[in-house]
Amino acid sequence: MRLTDFCLKMPIKLLILDVLKPHEPGIIDMARTISGLKGISGCNLAVVEIDRKVENVKITIEGTDINFEDIREIIEKAGATIHSIDEVAAGAKTVREIRTPQDTQQGGGPKFLR
Numbered sequence: 001m002r003l004t005d006f007c008l009k010m011p012i013k014l015l016i017l018d019v020l021k022p023h024e025p026g027i028i029d030m031a032r033t034i035s036g037l038k039g040i041s042g043c044n045l046a047v048v049e050i051d052r053k054v055e056n057v058k059i060t061i062e063g064t065d066i067n068f069e070d071i072r073e074i075i076e077k078a079g080a081t082i083h084s085i086d087e088v089a090a091g092a093k094t095v096r097e098i099r100t101p102q103d104t105q106q107g108g109g110p111k112f113l114r
Helices: 003-007 027-035 068-077
Strands: 012-022 040-050 054-063 081-090
Touching: 012 068, 027 040, 027 054, 027 068, 068 081
Parallel strands: none
Antiparallel strands: 012 054, 012 081, 040 054
C-alpha cells in the first residue's frame, strides 16, 4: 500500500490557502460559492494585500469532508491561482497547533539556551 492510498481515505477538516485573485469576483461571492459545497461547514476569505489588478486572499475552510479538487476548480474558474496550501488538517478530528518555546523565540530556540 502506498502512502497516498491510505491518505485519500481520511477526510480533510481544515484547509488554509494563500490565493492570488483578480478583484472580480469579489470575496463575498467566492465565500458563498465555496461555503455552498458539500462537506463544507464554513469559510472565511480575508484580503491580505491589494494591487491595481489583483488581490492576495487568505482562504480558511472548515468542514466534515473538504474536497480539495472542488475548491481548486472554483478558485481557477474565478481566474485565481493557489500560491500555497498554508495549513491542512485531516482525520477523525482537527488537531490544533500548539505553541512551543521554539515558536516564541526567533532564531535561537528557547531563551534559556541563549
